[in-house]
Amino acid sequence: MKKEEVKKILEKTAKGEISVEEGYQVLKDLPFQDIGFAKVDNHREIRTGFPEVIYGASKTIFQIKEIMHSMVQKNISPILITKISPTVGEELKKEFPNGKYEETPQLFILGEKPESKNKDSLLVLCGGTSDLYVAEEAAIIAEYFGNHVKRIYDVGVAGIHRLFAYKEDLERAKVIICVAGMEGALVSVVGGLVDCPVIGVPTSVGYGASFQGLAPLLTMLNSCAPGTTVVNIDNGFGAAYTASLILKNRSG
Amino acid sequence: MKKEEVKKILEKTAKGEISVEEGYQVLKDLPFQDIGFAKVDNHREIRTGFPEVIYGASKTIFQIKEIMHSMVQKNISPILITKISPTVGEELKKEFPNGKYEETPQLFILGEKPESKNKDSLLVLCGGTSDLYVAEEAAIIAEYFGNHVKRIYDVGVAGIHRLFAYKEDLERAKVIICVAGMEGALVSVVGGLVDCPVIGVPTSVGYGASFQGLAPLLTMLNSCAPGTTVVNIDNGFGAAYTASLILKNRSG
Amino acid sequence: MKKEEVKKILEKTAKGEISVEEGYQVLKDLPFQDIGFAKVDNHREIRTGFPEVIYGASKTIFQIKEIMHSMVQKNISPILITKISPTVGEELKKEFPNGKYEETPQLFILGEKPESKNKDSLLVLCGGTSDLYVAEEAAIIAEYFGNHVKRIYDVGVAGIHRLFAYKEDLERAKVIICVAGMEGALVSVVGGLVDCPVIGVPTSVGYGASFQGLAPLLTMLNSCAPGTTVVNIDNGFGAAYTASLILKNRSG
Amino acid sequence: MKKEEVKKILEKTAKGEISVEEGYQVLKDLPFQDIGFAKVDNHREIRTGFPEVIYGASKTIFQIKEIMHSMVQKNISPILITKISPTVGEELKKEFPNGKYEETPQLFILGEKPESKNKDSLLVLCGGTSDLYVAEEAAIIAEYFGNHVKRIYDVGVAGIHRLFAYKEDLERAKVIICVAGMEGALVSVVGGLVDCPVIGVPTSVGYGASFQGLAPLLTMLNSCAPGTTVVNIDNGFGAAYTASLILKNRSG
Amino acid sequence: MKKEEVKKILEKTAKGEISVEEGYQVLKDLPFQDIGFAKVDNHREIRTGFPEVIYGASKTIFQIKEIMHSMVQKNISPILITKISPTVGEELKKEFPNGKYEETPQLFILGEKPESKNKDSLLVLCGGTSDLYVAEEAAIIAEYFGNHVKRIYDVGVAGIHRLFAYKEDLERAKVIICVAGMEGALVSVVGGLVDCPVIGVPTSVGYGASFQGLAPLLTMLNSCAPGTTVVNIDNGFGAAYTASLILKNRSG
Amino acid sequence: MKKEEVKKILEKTAKGEISVEEGYQVLKDLPFQDIGFAKVDNHREIRTGFPEVIYGASKTIFQIKEIMHSMVQKNISPILITKISPTVGEELKKEFPNGKYEETPQLFILGEKPESKNKDSLLVLCGGTSDLYVAEEAAIIAEYFGNHVKRIYDVGVAGIHRLFAYKEDLERAKVIICVAGMEGALVSVVGGLVDCPVIGVPTSVGYGASFQGLAPLLTMLNSCAPGTTVVNIDNGFGAAYTASLILKNRSG
Amino acid sequence: MKKEEVKKILEKTAKGEISVEEGYQVLKDLPFQDIGFAKVDNHREIRTGFPEVIYGASKTIFQIKEIMHSMVQKNISPILITKISPTVGEELKKEFPNGKYEETPQLFILGEKPESKNKDSLLVLCGGTSDLYVAEEAAIIAEYFGNHVKRIYDVGVAGIHRLFAYKEDLERAKVIICVAGMEGALVSVVGGLVDCPVIGVPTSVGYGASFQGLAPLLTMLNSCAPGTTVVNIDNGFGAAYTASLILKNRSG
């Protein structure tokens, strides 16, 4: 709640337009909807203009459906649910026939993609074909956040000529999301080539001493290329969100 | 065995009321029942007045049944078994038709819930809908330990206004159990708002660098809010037990 | 700030006793003192009645002195500073000649110890002589928080008869702080003997696979004795604080 | 090959009883049987008098059968295979109808148990019912190594009176195998009560901060009770082997 | 080197304005200066307009001096060297009397601070007084990168009212650098309050289970507040660099 | 692209044989084929003469098929796909009936094995039967890279006489690949016996404190036998590749 | 306290030879001496016949002196203090001029070495010269425990012929203490050569991925040679104690 709203309530109370009790009720009445096991935060969308994204991985199908129905009732659209297995995706499709399930990034989506803006601004790179599940999560969510997304996939540093073929795209970008598993070195190389923020997303792709993504996570955190920051392993959504904030601010 | 009992046995032996051999037998005869693979501890209930709680996760169905039968024979009630999968729950239901299986917290319960006391004293909070499985384990067990429990769920720090809507409940509480996964920051915020003990329960909810609950565990252990202590990851039972001890002592 | 105060400000504004601008000023004016690099929280003491405890380890001598002077000006007493090296302790002694430095727990104290209450209620145990630095931090701080403290030291489980000699003290206690390094098994044994809350404090005493206290930390978190909770490695202060909250509630 | 044998070959060669080429063949011809993917070590049994124990966990059924047939041909008996799932156990039962499968310790056994000796010498303890799978692996293998084994199960330190009921057995023992999961504190308590070697076996029983047995492993390694050594997590076999070596030497 | 430059060289070669050998020399002659043990990268400054920042921690005084002289010769100014101990700072002061040493952030600076722009845009927060060494590294470097920086220090979540007193500053900010040690929960709370990018910097402040900054690092990576990214432990420079890129792009 | 080629393009442009635009196109046109989700690197084979090896573990069947078809079209042969489960292997067999699936090393192979050279040069050792899946991956790939491979399996250090029986083979080898799980000590012993490079491959075989291969990985990295280097856990392919490079250079 | 003693007290009470109060006093009066910060355990020596060994590392000089004086008063001799720095050693030498300080193992010793027995039974091996500090701690303490000790040092597996030169000693031994840092492979090789118990002692010698002894610790725990057990990193004392128990039992 912003300062102006607090002041307005105080003014109304001062003028006797609302009673002290009413004033208190408003102040304590914060903008979320309580559906028992969840408090759906309707505030965020108003504030940021971004559609709602629900983390689906450890919720039951019942809980996901209830949260979605609560949002549909409030005319929130689009709604995106991340980390949804194909089985759960099918169940949701039955309940929300207008929705669609994206298999690679394991996303369930209800509602239309907004028109994109900021052409050439947002680049999503990934190191290998195996990283697509995270890269697509980032790319699609960023598109639903209103961005134009350019994808350049399978440009890992072990064949660095593949990356350099896209040097112009790299130079045009305003934000780059860089998805990589195994050793995750792509972030450092890209970070050294561009002068825009690079958001590293380590993936759990790999085996042995990758330790489920610990290796690329440490690589990216220790990157000697400045201008790089990192999100959690496999967190395509988080990268898309920050990238969108940076681009939104640009045009704001 | 308390000092008085030792003395009484010595006195009886001194007076010749019991023989030396008998005295020794009593001294060595400690209160548990040996059923081969388990030594059922009948002593705890007498001492604490709390019902018996069995850790079910790595026991076979056969072992659980035997332990339960041994308790039923001793008229111990209620009996709670934690970390029981739906399949095992069904099996137990067949053997003990009066029992019931709580799906969210994966609890099997045989016997009635005692009347609750200490209204407003025990608050169970959780950060997100995904943490319910632990929050409900804590809440239900605390109820079976005789406490009145107020649940406030899905009040994670990323939308902190949801928590502040319950500030009065926080202030009224005598003990708070605070369940959170992912980054587990809820404990620090709550700990800074109240002046009663806060028991943090990290959950294994999350992915990537959560490392199965290591992240919220470390967060809670390093909390800069004093008055907070921590139990094992996903250990709702442990939190309920300590909270009950604190409240029991209050009224004792 | 409590609900009543918010209401009172709204009432005053409603009655025109204070202007809207004044009302806003009060609402935003929260109780801390800004001395540039620190915001001294004067609120806590009023709320809990406990003296202020400052974490001294990573602050410069200059910063510690400034914070202390700011408190002395507000007539806050006593003031305790933890994790102070002998050298820094000497410096502080020069600046605050009425203060004293406790060498074993590395505490600097300014002000008088309050009278103790709750006799027999608070027990501080430790496993070995080497754990004294943490046990004494807990014990002395608990005393300054107004508790009577009984110390039983060097009762590690490898010579368990030493612990059992104090069984009566264990049974009389209302809260037990249990300090142990190396394998930290003391918590489990004590937790199984008593029916009051046991707060485990792992210490960094040990070598090799103790990994600076990781071993006893894990031991205590995995304790199969219910009623035990854990604080950070070497965090004697945290244990004392929670123990005091539990005992304060008892008598409140 | 012992010094005497080397000398004998040299003597025979010196005397011309065997040719230089023959001498070399004997020297290089070490006692194992090559069946392609495995070199079956026939030497160990002759040397130690213990039956052969095969680690079955990561071998294919085909490989296990081949190794067993190779041993059966050499009249090696009994043969024990550890870490065998029920499904594989069934397959082996079909191939070797005289064998038997022990479900709790997941052992397949072909051949008869030898007569036991050393009564009262070897004690196998475990902390909880959940640890039985390792305790039984240790106990049964120790019996097949010719020892009399006394089992005392479910005597974890959280109810320490259950352990003390067996104090006489503890004092009579010549070697104790101490199996425990969760916090693994049993080893320290037992180690402090007896004056014989105690072999700790941490188990992977537990959850959360047990980290698949890391917690009890560290506990046991850091035990402040001298006379305790440790084997790998869940390694009941290793404990049985060392215990048998110690007892064998005693009577040797 | 940009596409246009490559084309221009090709054109010049095509027109015979430069020979094939000369063309090759230019292509291979990339913009850095080789001083033996270091290749000073003169390219970055031209590209980004940011002054040069040298990581001083593991370089010898001799190496630092040589690198600085090489830059001074090229009229690069200002030059900042991070992680410089007081002793080394003094040595550098002797060699470069116009330089100055900032003690809290351990920075050596040669050259003038540019005029700041972007008022209200960049906020540097820190959780406690102990985190100042990192917060000041971020704040000062960001100032030398041309930004106006607002500092709000010691606003850790355990006394969350201290943070809320600055809610207006939080709402005005375009980028927030959030520095925190111990449990590092500040990032999640701040991330939930604002709709601009938040860059988390974990610090190595803390003890025990902080594991030299691992705890706040994991906390920040697992933050459930979207819009937050993370840099390496104690990496104030990295946060300042990314924040500057975001703000530069805004005004570009 | 080699220097000569760059020069040649410059020369052609200089002579007007190709236009500036054409020159640029060639320079930017690097040798890989873009099939959307993958950029197939055709360059490597030309450069090294080794067949292409695809990491199959985290790719979908669809992706693997597409990549293979793209290669088949380019007449690349043989093609090897690693870490293929039996189910996927069957699917590939349907699509490429000329291919074959090797079950132990989980390899799918399309195309003929080249004639081997370098007899006695490449030795693949493994510690136990359980390590065969990695040893065979290394051995078969090395054969497809044109090497003659001698396999010596199940020669772990606990029965060191089995290894010594092959001392002559050890001495003749020019490179040794040494595959071992559990404690991985084989590398140190072999490294001390030979004077050729030894490549250690830790495997994830083991349990408990092996931590999925961490134990043998650390063992090999800390080997006190010089001349040993290490690849990732279970990375038989990587060892085969490096071994082949060493032998290729020998004969080059 | 043994069963017989309990019975005897009961008998005396029964006969009226001692009063009930006296009986209780004796029962509760366990054999240790309380000197405030330490409870000196006089029981152990009587029970095991081994001299007292004090862990000196984290005790103050004052505490060590007090504990020693308390023992000297009780005529306990010899007394050994482990992990004593040269500076502390000098201080102790002043207080106890009859004592001596062993520099390599950092031991302070007061009292005479007993006559050794069990010739050829106890072997102490170490991998490298750098491991001597632990090997000597084990060897000297074992000698003070009454054993004849044969030392074979610097026989690491990278030059395995050095170990084999002592094959006869290996075969004669009844217990072997095997000290090794770096990769710690010595235990597996030795364990495979002998048929007596091998006690592995990992040392913190090494660098990088040795992680202060974690590498050899994991190596030894995962040893595929049966008959091997492990003690804590650098714990020479623990190995000596267990070895002595094994040998004591042999002759008992």
Add this chain to the structure above:
Amino acid sequence: MKKEEVKKILEKTAKGEISVEEGYQVLKDLPFQDIGFAKVDNHREIRTGFPEVIYGASKTIFQIKEIMHSMVQKNISPILITKISPTVGEELKKEFPNGKYEETPQLFILGEKPESKNKDSLLVLCGGTSDLYVAEEAAIIAEYFGNHVKRIYDVGVAGIHRLFAYKEDLERAKVIICVAGMEGALVSVVGGLVDCPVIGVPTSVGYGASFQGLAPLLTMLNSCAPGTTVVNIDNGFGAAYTASLILKNRSG
């Protein structure tokens, strides 16, 4: 000892040229020199032709001197001692005035550098100036092993154009040693550019989440560029040794 030698001894014994006892003495008399705390391995040099390198880090000055004297007596030259602090270096200089101390790599060297061969074959790269201490250890030792070494330093991937300026050197190399700290990505980029073996050496340079070199170690182990192997953190010597073996075999 080679097969031929064994046969020769057998032949001599057969012919009566040497007695059985003499034969045995020779067989058991393996080539090392026992100086008490060390067994100096004179065998290696004869076998490999490389000079002796001693790991100096955890040996006392006395031990180092004794080992060196033992070698000097045997006319072994040159002798290199690694990881020698400046203070110890000075001490050794006094004892061996002909020796010299290299400060950057902390090497003490006694004896002349052999003439180099294999021009252009061995490249030592490092990522940053801070990595020089390891790069120089590798480079100098490789030179003493008879190789011509080309050094290219400070070519980290964050300014990848600096690396590409040396593309011709990369292509000419037969073996590359690649030294890098922080995120260690250099190995992957280099590995993708060349077709010779690349040996990665992670360094402990960095801070925070570098965890003393763990980050670059994991990066290098997970490198998606084939042909790369890894040695221990900071192990310049190990890389030089393997590189020399590869090059030696080439010319052999």
